[in-house]
Amino acid sequence: MDWIDNHWLDIVGWGGSALLVFSLLQARVLRFRTLNLLACVVLVFFNAAIGVWPMAAMNVVLSAINIWFIVRLMGERHDEGVFDVLEVRPDDQYLAHVLRLHREDILRYQPDFAWQPEHTDDHAFIVMKGDETVGVVVLRQEGDSARIRLDYVTPRYRDFTPGEFVWRRSGMLTALGVRHVTTPPNMVGAYYDHVGFRSNGSEYVLDV
DSSP: OHHHHHHHHHHHHHHHHHHHHHHHTOOSHHHHHHHHHHHHHHHHHHHHHHTOHHHHHHHHHHHHHHHHHHHHHHHHTTOTTTOEEEEEOTTOHHHHHHHHHTHHHHHHHOTTOOOOTTOTTEEEEEEEETTEEEEEEEEEEETTEEEEEEEEEOGGGTTSOTTHHHHHOTHHHHTTTOOEEEOOTTOTTOOGGGTTOEEETTEEEEEO
8 A cells, every 4th residue: 555655646647648548449439539538637637746737738738629529529429410321222332342341340249140132122221421431221121111130330430329310311211111110139239219219028119
């Protein structure tokens, strides 16, 4: 305990530096900004405590920048004006490229997903932010019902739920004759109770 009492400030400094490095390893944009902000706040305290004012000032500025980005990201999280939903053919080459590029990551969350571009009852949607692909939703239609076959988010936007824009823009679904959307029972990290779906046993159901 005496050693900790004598070196607690060093521990704070090393801890803040370690957290800063760890934040740079994050693929998720919101997580990166949040962890980077925490690291900067710790380093503001550390540098002020030892009187290194240029470093303290730099971390104050970095904290303000991170706060600005976090507020912006949180504001965009559910903004339909930021994300676009594009319906594409199941045999679309860009869709095939995205699914192939992220295949291993997709199987981590939906291990039973197998792409069948020749299936005529499938509908595919790509969610975009500007020119960047942030998610893919694939539905299989059965009469006036559709089952989610894939609802995937790229790692950078894993803290967001871009698939919600497919559900919220219900005109896209009603135009296809879809009245009910159901989720597969084995989806990992389901978020559907936050975007209008109702729980139905091990599944979620959206009434369009």
